[in-house]
Amino acid sequence: xxxxxxxxxxxxxxxLVGLWLFISxxxxxxxxxxxxxxxxxxxxxxxxxxxxxxxxxxxVQIAGLLVSGYLVLAKNHKTPRWVVIMFAVALVAExxxxxxxxxxxxxxxxLQGSLALAVPLIFGSLAGVLSERVGVVNIAIEGQLLAGxxxxxxxxxxxxxxxxGLIGAxxxxxxxxWVLAVFAIKYVVDQIIVGVVLNVLVVGLTNFxxxxxxxxxxxxxxxxxxxxxxxxxxxGQIPVLGPVLFNQTLIVYLMYIAVGVxxxxxxxxxxxxxxxxVGEYPKAADTVGINxxxxxxxxxxxGGALAGLGGSFFTLGQxxxxxxxxxxxxxxxxxxxxxxxxxxPIYAAFAALLFGFAENLQYGLAIIxxxxxxxxxxxxxxxxxxxxxxxxxGKVTGPAASGKAYIKS
Amino acid sequence: MKLELRGITKRFGxxxxxxxxxLVAQPGEIHxxxxxxxxxxxxxxxxxxxxxxADGGEILIDDKVVKFSGPGDAMxxxxxxxxxxxxxxxxxxxxxxxxxxxxxxxxxxxLDMAAARAKVREVxxxxxxxxxxxxxxxxxxxxxxxxxxxxKALIGNAEVLIFDEPTAVLTPQETDELMAIMKQLREAGxxxxxxxxxxxxxxxxxxxxxxxxxxxxxxxADPKSTANELASMMVGRAVDLDVEKAPATPGKPxxxxxxxxxxxxxxxxxxxxxxFEIHEGEILVIAGVQGNGQTELTxxxxxxxxxxxxxxxxxxxxxxxxxxxxxxxxxxxFVPEDRTEDGLVAEFTIAxxxxxxxxDRKPFAKGLNINLAYLKKFALEKLNQFDVxxxxxxxxxxxxxxxxxxxxxxxxxxSRELRLFVASQPTRGLDVGSIEFVHEQIVATxxxxxxxxxxxxxxxxxxxxxxxxxxxxxxxxxxxVPSNTPRATLGQMMAGISA
Numbered sequence: 001x002x003x004x005x006x007x008x009x010x011x012x013x014x015x016l017v018g019l020w021l022f023i024s025x026x027x028x029x030x031x032x033x034x035x036x037x038x039x040x041x042x043x044x045x046x047x048x049x050x051x052x053x054x055x056x057x058x059x060v061q062i063a064g065l066l067v068s069g070y071l072v073l074a075k076n077h078k079t080p081r082w083v084v085i086m087f088a089v090a091l092v093a094e095x096x097x098x099x100x101x102x103x104x105x106x107x108x109x110x111l112q113g114s115l116a117l118a119v120p121l122i123f124g125s126l127a128g129v130l131s132e133r134v135g136v137v138n139i140a141i142e143g144q145l146l147a148g149x150x151x152x153x154x155x156x157x158x159x160x161x162x163x164x165g166l167i168g169a170x171x172x173x174x175x176x177x178w179v180l181a182v183f184a185i186k187y188v189v190d191q192i193i194v195g196v197v198l199n200v201l202v203v204g205l206t207n208f209x210x211x212x213x214x215x216x217x218x219x220x221x222x223x224x225x226x227x228x229x230x231x232x233x234x235x236g237q238i239p240v241l242g243p244v245l246f247n248q249t250l251i252v253y254l255m256y257i258a259v260g261v262x263x264x265x266x267x268x269x270x271x272x273x274x275x276x277x278v279g280e281y282p283k284a285a286d287t288v289g290i291n292x293x294x295x296x297x298x299x300x301x302x303g304g305a306l307a308g309l310g311g312s313f314f315t316l317g318q319x320x321x322x323x324x325x326x327x328x329x330x331x332x333x334x335x336x337x338x339x340x341x342x343x344x345p346i347y348a349a350f351a352a353l354l355f356g357f358a359e360n361l362q363y364g365l366a367i368i369x370x371x372x373x374x375x376x377x378x379x380x381x382x383x384x385x386x387x388x389x390x391x392x393x394g395k396v397t398g399p400a401a402s403g404k405a406y407i408k409s
Numbered sequence: 410m411k412l413e414l415r416g417i418t419k420r421f422g423x424x425x426x427x428x429x430x431x432l433v434a435q436p437g438e439i440h441x442x443x444x445x446x447x448x449x450x451x452x453x454x455x456x457x458x459x460x461x462x463a464d465g466g467e468i469l470i471d472d473k474v475v476k477f478s479g480p481g482d483a484m485x486x487x488x489x490x491x492x493x494x495x496x497x498x499x500x501x502x503x504x505x506x507x508x509x510x511x512x513x514x515x516x517x518x519x520l521d522m523a524a525a526r527a528k529v530r531e532v533x534x535x536x537x538x539x540x541x542x543x544x545x546x547x548x549x550x551x552x553x554x555x556x557x558x559x560x561k562a563l564i565g566n567a568e569v570l571i572f573d574e575p576t577a578v579l580t581p582q583e584t585d586e587l588m589a590i591m592k593q594l595r596e597a598g599x600x601x602x603x604x605x606x607x608x609x610x611x612x613x614x615x616x617x618x619x620x621x622x623x624x625x626x627x628x629x630a631d632p633k634s635t636a637n638e639l640a641s642m643m644v645g646r647a648v649d650l651d652v653e654k655a656p657a658t659p660g661k662p663x664x665x666x667x668x669x670x671x672x673x674x675x676x677x678x679x680x681x682x683x684x685f686e687i688h689e690g691e692i693l694v695i696a697g698v699q700g701n702g703q704t705e706l707t708x709x710x711x712x713x714x715x716x717x718x719x720x721x722x723x724x725x726x727x728x729x730x731x732x733x734x735x736x737x738x739x740x741x742x743f744v745p746e747d748r749t750e751d752g753l754v755a756e757f758t759i760a761x762x763x764x765x766x767x768x769d770r771k772p773f774a775k776g777l778n779i780n781l782a783y784l785k786k787f788a789l790e791k792l793n794q795f796d797v798x799x800x801x802x803x804x805x806x807x808x809x810x811x812x813x814x815x816x817x818x819x820x821x822x823x824s825r826e827l828r829l830f831v832a833s834q835p836t837r838g839l840d841v842g843s844i845e846f847v848h849e850q851i852v853a854t855x856x857x858x859x860x861x862x863x864x865x866x867x868x869x870x871x872x873x874x875x876x877x878x879x880x881x882x883x884x885x886x887x888x889x890v891p892s893n894t895p896r897a898t899l900g901q902m903m904a905g906i907s908a
Contacts, residue, residue, distance in 0.1 A: 288511070
């Protein structure tokens with residue numbers, strides 16, 4: 001069978017972007033700051049020559065492109081994964097160094113911000129994984145996040161109990177998921193339409209209660225406590241990554257656990273095998289005595305609860321108050337991360353991190369005042385993602401029965 | 410273990426699918442359940458397997474009444490089923506598929522894959538299957554997938570095994586191997602219920618035959634009955650299974666396919682250098698197991714396939730590069746393999762379906778309108794001529810039986826000036842009466858001096874209908890042979906071994 005020329009073409013497009021960045025890169029140096037006050041040992045700031053680094057990066061990209069082109073066109077081989085990874089690392093390094101030319105890049109805070117933006121995305125994509133793996137398309141992640149954000153703020157403000165807020169958020173997310181499940185499973189309504197309608201419904205509902213109730217007495221209804229960061233000893237003091245990963249709120253630690261647990265449960269346990277079977281071929285599951293409907297309800301609702309938890313991060317983990325439509329499309333990005341991550345919790349989490357990084361980069365550059373227009377920066381990560389998904393991920397096939405209602409004859 | 414069905418009745422709305430059906434399966438015995446498509450065989454087995462709830466009657470195991478509220482109960486009682494459409498998950502491994510529903514686990518519901526693999530190896534060794542428990546099911550050949558399905562049915566220590574139309578997807582060799590497996594199971598003391606409409610298979614393995622017609626048991630047949638006797642019981646009147654046709658009197662080769670190749674969306678080669686020609690007044694049958702490029706071949710001929718290369722010539726004119734309408738206008742009649750999906754618009758009336766291909770021209774078109782008076786006259790005439798049983802020309806196509814739907818398609822496709830007739834699996838899923846009618850029409854078309862191309866997946870149909878047979882395997886033509894070629898040779902060709 002002939003190898004698809006997709007990968008070399010995608011690499012060519014991206015290498016052209018890299019080349020253009022190299023040509024247009026200003027001369028000078030980029031200062032890199034990679035240490036924080038709490039580190040065990042401090043690493044000094046260092047300077048990188050922009051032209052040199054960009055030139056090296058472009059050279060790596062061109063080498064990768066040539067290897068890929070040679071293998072695919074002349075040898076009819078696949079492009080090895082390490083070539084693609086090296087190419088991507090070189091391109092990202094070039095973009096970073098080039099954009100921060102003449103400025104100081106505080107690497108740690110860049111990553112911290114990325115993780116913060118990625119947390120709800122990761123919870124959202126886990127909700128998507130659990131839902132789609134069992135055969136229900138979950139467009140309502142956005143609504144589940146928003147419901148979680150709203151309820152956690154309200155409950156915590158009223159009860160002054162953060163844990164109650166978290167539980168409330170999970171119940172809210174699960175409830176939205178339950179409505180999706182009832183319409184999708186019991187009433188066999190088109191799942192995309194139900195999902196979109198639910199998102200609109202939750203926006204309307206939260207806006208309505210916010211405007212009519214919360215605004216009348218913000219200190220009572222919308223001033224929840226916030227989780228403070230917990231520094232994990234030793235791990236939190238590792239240079240660069242320590243403060244990023246291990247000086248975080250409880251919700252973030254729950255996220256780490258959730259990713260691992262969802263992966264383990266889906267691929268290593270009986271329940272996970274059954275969930276995947278139902279999402280691939282419900283009739284086959286039915287004929288071996290698995291209750292298709294119950295499995296679907298449970299998995300979709302657990303997903304909803306996780307998305308609700310992710311929503312609470314907006315209020316209890318970050319802002320400290322609920323604001324209208326504060327999820328701002330995160331649910332849809334989570335959906336993209338889920339597909340980019342091929343319906344695998346761990347890959348989806350990394351995809352979500354990538355999106356978080358891209359979004360944060362634009363904030364970081366806006367603050368230091370980069371010469372590149374911020375609109376362009378806003379677009380770049382998503383444009384590259386489209387090329388990467390089309391060219392590198394290849395044909396992604398989700399669960400075969402996702403989006404299809406099971407009708408028992 | 411003895412299994413008995415007593416007075417089973419199952420209704421779907423007003424339709425009675427099973428009417429007071431009795432059946433006994435004894436250990437060490439192969440009990441054939443014979444009936445036409447739609448006779449209620451699969452419904453009965455779904456009742457037995459707990460997938461449907463019966464409206465009347467009872468199921469007895471060793472003379473004790475049991476109740477199955479789902480397949481889980483049936484499996485627990487020792488009943489296994491090999492489904493017509495495999496109940497296997499293509500992206501799962503063999504071990505994962507086999508253990509689904511009764512997974513061996515370690516503490517906390519963690520899957521014990523080692524135990525599952527061992528179990529697959531154990532059962533597969535017992536029957537001489539060589540199956541790798543870690544193979545991905547979707548990547549296995551169909552015959553091997555069926556063995557996985559059999560292992561899956563046996564793994565719960567099933568004592569009664571139901572085979573629901575198991576040979577539909579198999580090559581003749583694979584069918585022979587399946588028959589051997591069934592006999593082996595019988596020796597081991599398993600009670601087997603074998604559902605089929607293929608008489609040859611019944612004659613080979615049956616110890617007992619129960620014939621089902623329109624949901625009712627019409628009687629038991631002697632395993633030594635002839636095919637025509639069995640068919641007559643199945644249909645309820647005397648049937649002659651042989652296609653009556655005079656020897657072909659071929660004229661000039663007016664239809665030629667040269668070096669035809671085609672590729673799928675994903676770039677895989679689905680047709681590989683196809684060459685053949687058909688003479689006027691001759692039927693060429695394309696035989697082969699479904700999915701070996703037959704669909705793509707017919708699509709390429711009528712201009713429905715995307716990427717093609719090579720040449721297809723009718724009366725010296727090139728068809729490649731022409732769209733469907735242009736091809737049809739050159740005098741090509743086409744019966745697609747899926748009549749409800751591609752042959753008819755289900756929600757349209759019979760009359761509308763009859764003029765789908767020429768609603769834009771006279772006499773059907775009158776200016777911008779449709780000439781309803783002419784359409785009515787035309788439709789009534791065709792209804793009569795093709796013996797379509799319907800309430801009237803305003804009935805929706807969806808309301809017709811399969812046989813009558815196919816007659817509507819034939820009526821439309823045969824009422825043009827034809828220079829070539831192509832039909833893909835024209836009798837699939839039809840009752841015996843309709844099959845006879847379709848065969849007559851095809852032979853009559855040939856006798857009017859038109860080259861005819863038929864795609865057949867059943868060997869009997871291929872040998873009876875064809876003047877010559879071209880066997881396809883993996884997108885290639887293995888060989889073109891006369892229709893009196895021995896069955897065994899054709900079977901080998903269907904597995905890719907050229908004669």
